Amino acid sequence: MIIIMGTGASPAQVEQVQERLRGWGFDIHFSQGVERTIIGAVGARKDPAMAPMLEAMEGVERVVHILTPYKLAGREFKGEPTRIRVGPVTIGGPRVVIIAGPCAVEDCGQIVGTAKAVKAAGADMLRGGAYKPRSSPYAFQGLEEEGLKLLAQARAETGLPVVTEVLNPRDVELVAEYADMLQIGARNMQNFILLREVGRARRPVLLKRGLAATTEEWLMSAEYILSEGNYDVVLCERGIRTYETSTRNTLDISAVPIIKRLSHLPILVDPSHGTGKRALVAPLARAAVAAGGDGILVEVHPSPETALSDGPQSLTFDDFRQMMDGLRRVAAAVGREM
Ligand code: PEP
Numbered sequence: 001m002i003i004i005m006g007t008g009a010s011p012a013q014v015e016q017v018q019e020r021l022r023g024w025g026f027d028i029h030f031s032q033g034v035e036r037t038i039i040g041a042v043g044a045r046k047d048p049a050m051a052p053m054l055e056a057m058e059g060v061e062r063v064v065h066i067l068t069p070y071k072l073a074g075r076e077f078k079g080e081p082t083r084i085r086v087g088p089v090t091i092g093g094p095r096v097v098i099i100a101g102p103c104a105v106e107d108c109g110q111i112v113g114t115a116k117a118v119k120a121a122g123a124d125m126l127r128g129g130a131y132k133p134r135s136s137p138y139a140f141q142g143l144e145e146e147g148l149k150l151l152a153q154a155r156a157e158t159g160l161p162v163v164t165e166v167l168n169p170r171d172v173e174l175v176a177e178y179a180d181m182l183q184i185g186a187r188n189m190q191n192f193i194l195l196r197e198v199g200r201a202r203r204p205v206l207l208k209r210g211l212a213a214t215t216e217e218w219l220m221s222a223e224y225i226l227s228e229g230n231y232d233v234v235l236c237e238r239g240i241r242t243y244e245t246s247t248r249n250t251l252d253i254s255a256v257p258i259i260k261r262l263s264h265l266p267i268l269v270d271p272s273h274g275t276g277k278r279a280l281v282a283p284l285a286r287a288a289v290a291a292g293g294d295g296i297l298v299e300v301h302p303s304p305e306t307a308l309s310d311g312p313q314s315l316t317f318d319d320f321r322q323m324m325d326g327l328r329r330v331a332a333a334v335g336r337e338m
């Protein structure tokens, strides 16, 4: 349930409400709006007598029961869109944020070269996997810590904040040492131990949609992270499994306005994994921005034909520059900055 405090509620009144909720065994989460404080109480059993008791307390305006299974991720708990800072970048504001880079970090020249090229073309952040969740155990699995060091070097040379995937709960601390943002991949969207672990890390999280996850399951995964006290979660639509075989996945553009209605969290779109095909990346990136997405995550490689993973969907530097030109026009048309 959420407890909406009146506009004139004093800090002492807010504290008294919290004390009572803690006494009943609830975890407390705050949503500080422009005008009022909202207290989220989750994690304990509700009793019908609680709401009237709370409503009788000084400073309380009303108590609302949240009907959705996700509580902190929903619009009821927080009406205004959440803005998430990753270094100098803000995700969830007027600016369309562009995150670009190779599928996997392969070597110094590849990652630093890509970082420089995408930055020159207007990217805001760098991506690149050091731990790769490959379908085959014989495929390239990533450079691991060496890859993290190369990402940090690319950041040092370009100033671009870095997002990279963490696969294993025991690596969260190490990855957080090097990266500005932690990525949870589609295959791990329901790895609840990993979600709790990144919920305890002090780094923003990019949470990709599971291969066959409904929007509700996806928001419940976000809820795992939020409920641990990490409120900096950005969602990323990356395509879902359908019967269609002409694309790698079916990019669900409708997820953008749906998530915007249900949640205050920002949402990015990944048209690279969403389609698996280079030629489809730019058109779907434009669609994502037109639909209200907060940004785009795309794979870019200096020579996709030699990439160790996801070459067929990786943009060349030239493709990336062209995509950016098109996106700028769409962003301007829908009143966004880029
Ligand atoms: C990735 O972004 O590198 C990746 C593996 O994507 P996904 O988890 O969406 O398949």
Ligand code: MN
Residues within 6 Å of the ligand: 103, 104, 273, 299, 309, 310
């Ligand atoms: Mn990839």
